[in-house]
Amino acid sequence: MNIKSLFKRYRGLIMVLASGSIVLLAGLFVVLLRPSVPEAKATWLWDARLVESHTQDIIEFAKENGVTTVFLQIGNEVSDASYRRFVAAATKAELEVHALNGHPEWALREQRKEAVRFLDWVKQYNDQSRPEERFAGVQFDVEPYLLKSWGTKQDAMVEQWMESARIWVERAQRDQLKIGAAVPFWLNGIEHEELGKGRDLRQWMVDKFDYVAIMAYRDAAEAIYEVSRATLEEADERNKQVWVGVELTKSQEGPGVSFYEQPLESVTQELDKLVSLVGKHSSFKGVAVHSYESWRDKQETKVAQKTDGTSADDASP
Numbered sequence: 001m002n003i004k005s006l007f008k009r010y011r012g013l014i015m016v017l018a019s020g021s022i023v024l025l026a027g028l029f030v031v032l033l034r035p036s037v038p039e040a041k042a043t044w045l046w047d048a049r050l051v052e053s054h055t056q057d058i059i060e061f062a063k064e065n066g067v068t069t070v071f072l073q074i075g076n077e078v079s080d081a082s083y084r085r086f087v088a089a090a091t092k093a094e095l096e097v098h099a100l101n102g103h104p105e106w107a108l109r110e111q112r113k114e115a116v117r118f119l120d121w122v123k124q125y126n127d128q129s130r131p132e133e134r135f136a137g138v139q140f141d142v143e144p145y146l147l148k149s150w151g152t153k154q155d156a157m158v159e160q161w162m163e164s165a166r167i168w169v170e171r172a173q174r175d176q177l178k179i180g181a182a183v184p185f186w187l188n189g190i191e192h193e194e195l196g197k198g199r200d201l202r203q204w205m206v207d208k209f210d211y212v213a214i215m216a217y218r219d220a221a222e223a224i225y226e227v228s229r230a231t232l233e234e235a236d237e238r239n240k241q242v243w244v245g246v247e248l249t250k251s252q253e254g255p256g257v258s259f260y261e262q263p264l265e266s267v268t269q270e271l272d273k274l275v276s277l278v279g280k281h282s283s284f285k286g287v288a289v290h291s292y293e294s295w296r297d298k299q300e301t302k303v304a305q306k307t308d309g310t311s312a313d314d315a316s317p
Contacts, residue, residue, distance in 0.1 A: 040067075041067045042243050042286060042287070043071070043290070043291065044073075044291045045293070051072070052078060059090060061292070067289075068095060069136075069243075070096070080125055080128075084133040087129075087134065087135065088133045099122045099125075099139070101139075107144035107157065109163070112163075118138075119138065119171045119177075139180045139181065140165075143182075162194060162204065165209075180209055180210055181212050182213045183212050202231055211243065211285060212240070214243070217251070218246075219255075221274040224244065224274050240283055242285055243286060246274075263302070
C-alpha cells in the first residue's frame with residue numbers, strides 16, 4: 001500500500017491527532033506566556049538579639065514558610081560578629097538579609113545624620129565582611145506622620161522627608177546598596193508643590209527607591225489588594241518592586257487592620273487569595289509579613305493547640 005492510499009485510509013485519525021497536537025501546543029504556549037505568580041515572602045525581624053542564639057530556628061522557620069528575604073533590625077546591642085554569622089547562614093540557605101532601621105525623626109533635617117550614620121555602618125560592615133556575610137540591601141522604616149507635629153506642619157515635614165530620602169538613595173547607590181522603604185498605603189493622598197502638579201508622594205517614593213514595602217494592613221485579601229493597587233500600578237510603570245505587607249501583630253488602630261485575631265489557617269487562605277489577586281502585577285515581589293515574632297508566635301500557638309487537642313475555635317490565637 002502506497003503513502004497516498006495510507007493517507008486516504010487513515011485521514012480521519014491523522015486529522016484528529018494533528019488537531020490534538022495543535023491544541024496541546026497552544027495550551028503550552030499560553031502557559032509559557034502567563035506571568036509566574038511569586039510565592040516568595042519576606043518578614044520583618046525586630047528583635048536583633050535573636051540572631052545571636054536562634055539563627056537556625058529563624059532559618060528553618062523561613063524555609064518552612066517560603067520566606068526568601070529577612071528585613072533585620074540593626075541594634076547596637078548585637079555585635080558585628082553575630083550579624084556575620086547570621087547573614088552567612090542565611091546566605092547558605094538562599095535567604096537575602098536587608099539591614100533595617102529607622103525612626104520617625106530621621107525624616108527631619110536635624111536628625112538626618114542618624115540615618116547617614118546607619119548607612120555608613122552598613123557600608124563599613126559590608127566592606128569588612130566576606131561576600132556571604134554581607135547585607136543584600138537596606139530598608140528604611142521612617143514614619144514622620146507618627147510625630148505630633150505632623151498634623152500642624154505636614155507640608156514642611158513632607159519637604160524634609162523628601163530631602164532626606166534623596167540623600168539616603170544617593171548614598172546607597174554610591175555604595176552599591178539596594179535600598180527600599182516601608183511606606184503606608186495612603187501616600188497617594190499626600191501632595192506637595194515640590195512633587196509637581198498631578199503627582200503625589202506615593203508616586204515619588206516608588207520612583208525614588210529600588211523597592212517599597214507597602215504597609216497594606218487589612219485583614220482580608222480583597223481589602224489588602226484594594227489599598228495596594230495604586231502603588232502596584234505605579235511600580236508596574238516604573239519597573240520597580242513592591243512587597244505587599246500584612247499585619248499579624250496586635251493593632252491599636254481598631255478592627256479590620258490585623259490578622260492577629262484570626263487562626264493561622266485563615267491567614268494562610270487569605271494570603272493565598274492575595275497572591276492570586278496581585279500576581280498580575282509585574283512589580284509584585286511577594287508578601288511581607290509583619291512580623292517574624294508575631295508569625296512565629298501564631299504558628300507556635302497552632303502547634304500547642306494540636307498538642308493539647310484544643311481547636312482554633314476554642315482558643316484565641
